[in-house]
Amino acid sequence: MSFSSNSPIVCNLPRVTIVGAGRVGSTLAQRIAEKNLADVVLLDIILGMPQGLALDLVEARGIELHNRQIIGTNNYADTSGSQIVVITAGIPRKTGMSRDDLLKTNAKIVVEAAKNAIAYSPNAIFIVVTNPLDVMTYLAWQATGLPRSRIMGMAGVLDSARFETFIALELGVLPADVKAMVLGSHGDLMVPLSRYATVNGIPITELLDTATIARLVERTRNGGAEIVELMQTGGAFFAPASATSVMVESILLNQSRLLPAAAYLQGEYGLEDVVIGVPCRLGCSGIESVLELNLTDGEREALHTSAQSVRKNIERSQEILANN
Ligand SMILES: NC(=O)C1=CN([C@@H]2O[C@H](COP(=O)(O)OP(=O)(O)OC[C@H]3O[C@@H](n4cnc5c(N)ncnc54)[C@H](O)[C@@H]3O)[C@@H](O)[C@H]2O)C=CC1
Numbered sequence: 351m352s353f354s355s356n357s358p359i360v361c362n363l364p365r366v367t368i369v370g371a372g373r374v375g376s377t378l379a380q381r382i383a384e385k386n387l388a389d390v391v392l393l394d395i396i397l398g399m400p401q402g403l404a405l406d407l408v409e410a411r412g413i414e415l416h417n418r419q420i421i422g423t424n425n426y427a428d429t430s431g432s433q434i435v436v437i438t439a440g441i442p443r444k445t446g447m448s449r450d451d452l453l454k455t456n457a458k459i460v461v462e463a464a465k466n467a468i469a470y471s472p473n474a475i476f477i478v479v480t481n482p483l484d485v486m487t488y489l490a491w492q493a494t495g496l497p498r499s500r501i502m503g504m505a506g507v508l509d510s511a512r513f514e515t516f517i518a519l520e521l522g523v524l525p526a527d528v529k530a531m532v533l534g535s536h537g538d539l540m541v542p543l544s545r546y547a548t549v550n551g552i553p554i555t556e557l558l559d560t561a562t563i564a565r566l567v568e569r570t571r572n573g574g575a576e577i578v579e580l581m582q583t584g585g586a587f588f589a590p591a592s593a594t595s596v597m598v599e600s601i602l603l604n605q606s607r608l609l610p611a612a613a614y615l616q617g618e619y620g621l622e623d624v625v626i627g628v629p630c631r632l633g634c635s636g637i638e639s640v641l642e643l644n645l646t647d648g649e650r651e652a653l654h655t656s657a658q659s660v661r662k663n664i665e666r667s668q669e670i671l672a673n674n
């Protein structure tokens with residue numbers, strides 16, 4: 351028996367490149383392939399490692415019932431023509447460290463990764479994951495020269511998911527029924543908006559007392575550190591990969607989901623020339639719009655304090671890069 355064929359069919363399947371095939375990167379590759387969203391190129395500086403991971407993922411395809419291509423490489427030429435580039439390359443923090451302690455090492459890695467990736471995928475939308483997230487997104491924006499709609503950072507979806515999880519655990523309800531949004535920088539100064547958090551439309555302020563909400567907000571702020579302290583050898587990666595995959599999905603499927611993303615601001619919320627987490631509509635052209643919510647004076651002040659700390663680190667990063 352044989353298959354007959356007419357003319358060869360050329361299929362242009364979407365392709366997502368992930369720079370950094372460590373824990374977040376490789377888990378994200380698995381999510382993207384198993385959700386059948388795109389073919390994946392996993393790139394890392396460690397020779398053989400992304401190739402081995404890709405082969406492992408390819409060998410699971412028959413079991414997971416998908417047929418996405420997954421390529422591992424150390425060469426940016428293999429990433430060409432990607433619709434989305436995700437940057438997870440860099441070091442994660444260890445116990446006792448803050449995300450800002452990673453700035454010096456990761457700044458150079460992210461700038462190099464962004465420059466190399468844009469050279470081969472000039473039309474790509476970039477999602478940065480490497481910490482400290484807001485500063486790294488700013489550096490990738492600078493390095494690529496992309497319009498702000500095509501570059502964003504992942505943090506708010508993760509921080510919001512943590513807030514939702516802690517609310518759900520407290521109330522004993524399904525996490526998917528809880529909706530919340532966390533804005534601001536990905537650090538201790540993030541801004542969880544309790545006022546807007548609901549359980550299927552019911553404000554949590556109707557369900558929980560002020561002290562309990564304050565405790566859940568504090569746990570959300572420390573969500574990353576809580577896992578780093580438990581694991582001792584790096585940080586979270588399952589939920590970060592899930593969070594990144596929904597951003598990828600909203601872009602590739604043009605879902606126009608309203609998700610918190612770290613975006614370069616040009617006057618929104620009274621902030622300029624800084625990257626910080628705000629609600630964004632994500633579709634096939636990237637950030638289609640930034641939603642400006644009505645904030646209380648306290649929330650607005652918290653957002654500005656958060657932006658101020660990002661600005662300081664952007665300045666630090668410029669000095670670091672200038673001296674190299
Ligand atoms: N934005 C967020 O919400 C989150 C951010 N992160 C951050 O993501 C980053 C990655 O975390 P993990 O995957 O856990 O770390 P990991 O150490 O498992 O993986 C990082 C990978 O980057 C690679 N790498 C280093 N320099 C490179 C270069 N120049 N080019 C290509 N690859 C390079 C390493 O070889 C390694 O495989 C960290 O900075 C971490 O803090 C992690 C979780 C959540």
Ligand SMILES: O=C([O-])CC(=O)C(=O)O
Nearest residue numbers: 443481574575578585586
């Ligand atoms: O805490 C870390 O270092 C990793 C991260 O950003 C998170 O899990 O939120």
